[in-house]
Amino acid sequence: MEKKNIDWSNLGFGYIETEKRFVSNYKNGAWDEGALVSDSMITMSECAGVLQYAQTCFEGMKAYTTEDGRIVTFRPDLNAARMEDSCKRLQMPVFPQDKFIEAVSKVVEANEAYVPPYGSGATLYIRPYMFGSSPVIGVKPADEYQFRIFATPVGPYFKGGVKPLTIRVSDFDRAAPNGTGHIKAGLNYAMSLYPIVTAHEEGYDENMYLDPKTRTKVEETGGANFLFITKDGKVVTPKSSSILPSITRRSLMQVAKDYLGLEVEEREVYLDELENFAECGLCGTAAVISPVGKVVDHGKEICFPSGMNDMGPVTKKLYDTLTGIQMGRIEAPEGWIHVIK
Numbered sequence: 001m002e003k004k005n006i007d008w009s010n011l012g013f014g015y016i017e018t019e020k021r022f023v024s025n026y027k028n029g030a031w032d033e034g035a036l037v038s039d040s041m042i043t044m045s046e047c048a049g050v051l052q053y054a055q056t057c058f059e060g061m062k063a064y065t066t067e068d069g070r071i072v073t074f075r076p077d078l079n080a081a082r083m084e085d086s087c088k089r090l091q092m093p094v095f096p097q098d099k100f101i102e103a104v105s106k107v108v109e110a111n112e113a114y115v116p117p118y119g120s121g122a123t124l125y126i127r128p129y130m131f132g133s134s135p136v137i138g139v140k141p142a143d144e145y146q147f148r149i150f151a152t153p154v155g156p157y158f159k160g161g162v163k164p165l166t167i168r169v170s171d172f173d174r175a176a177p178n179g180t181g182h183i184k185a186g187l188n189y190a191m192s193l194y195p196i197v198t199a200h201e202e203g204y205d206e207n208m209y210l211d212p213k214t215r216t217k218v219e220e221t222g223g224a225n226f227l228f229i230t231k232d233g234k235v236v237t238p239k240s241s242s243i244l245p246s247i248t249r250r251s252l253m254q255v256a257k258d259y260l261g262l263e264v265e266e267r268e269v270y271l272d273e274l275e276n277f278a279e280c281g282l283c284g285t286a287a288v289i290s291p292v293g294k295v296v297d298h299g300k301e302i303c304f305p306s307g308m309n310d311m312g313p314v315t316k317k318l319y320d321t322l323t324g325i326q327m328g329r330i331e332a333p334e335g336w337i338h339v340i341k
């Protein structure tokens with residue numbers, strides 16, 4: 001199979017249309033078989049549930065080439081399970097988890113020419129999503145839904161080396177205490193656009209959102225969970241029912257414990273204890289971990305000892321170990337690497 005002529009290491013994070021996508025429709029209470037199709041366009045009612053009341057959720061994962069040339073995805077079972085949680089919370093039908101994993105494999109295989117080669121730093125980003133497609137005007141769930149998966153090649157996250165981020169404490173809230181923060185809903189992102197655009201305009205890379213009830217505890221950013229390293233090398237991650245359960249973060253916590261022998265703790269993390277930490281990172285599928293060098297809380301700067309030039313030493317070890325597991329250089333825990341071919 002011949003790869004596409006793409007300058008993999010200079011790819012950005014943008015949409016590039018690939019050849020095939022998976023589409024399945026839900027109608028009369030059941031999903032159809034689903035199929036790979038070539039048409040990237042969607043035609044639906046002007047009154048579709050997704051257009052009127054934002055009934056939609058998504059997942060994000062990637063396929064990539066390992067050191068020994070296999071094409072794999074990382075823990076797709078957890079994406080399937082999380083999408084089930086998202087669908088249930090939004091009154092959407094669940095796409096069966098085994099079929100989800102199968103469909104991901106089909107899309108990757110059908111677009112094999114777009115799976116970047118090992119060592120390029122690029123990956124094939126996979127986007128499963130679902131939306132209410134039938135007309136809805138009185139507020140209620142749609143009767144019909146579409147589940148789709150497309151794939152698009154994306155470049156290495158850290159082009160030209162790692163650069164620690166500067167983030168600000170946001171005055172906006174990401175998720176209500178008993179709202180939808182724990183599911184991957186498009187609506188959580190729509191409301192984060194104003195805070196992120198203004199953050200960028202003011203020179204910050206990301207927003208740190210606090211718990212909306214007390215505004216004293218750290219939640220997450222718009223699209224990544226926090227990890228903190230204490231001065232004595234313990235790995236701490238915030239605990240809250242309104243944080244999206246990042247698969248990367250859960251994997252890193254396990255790597256910290258089982259591979260690096262570090263103490264790990266999921267607990268409430270207060271804003272006023274940030275200055276005690278040695279390192280800070282953001283975790284998500286795209287970057288695995290992005291180091292944070294500085295948090296700015298309304299003019300007060302909290303600078304982590306790891307500084308503004310490099311990843312902190314523990315963050316780096318976590319990053320190297322998890323990416324080593326993903327790329328097949330380090331033996332993976334049972335079930336983490338899903339081989340497509």
Ligand SMILES: *Cc1c(COP(=O)(O)O)cnc(C)c1O
Pocket residue numbers: 060184220221222223224225244245246247248249283284285286
């Ligand atoms: C997707 C997402 C993450 C990261 O989750 P991963 O499974 O690690 O990619 C973190 N926070 C939010 C709000 C997200 O939507």
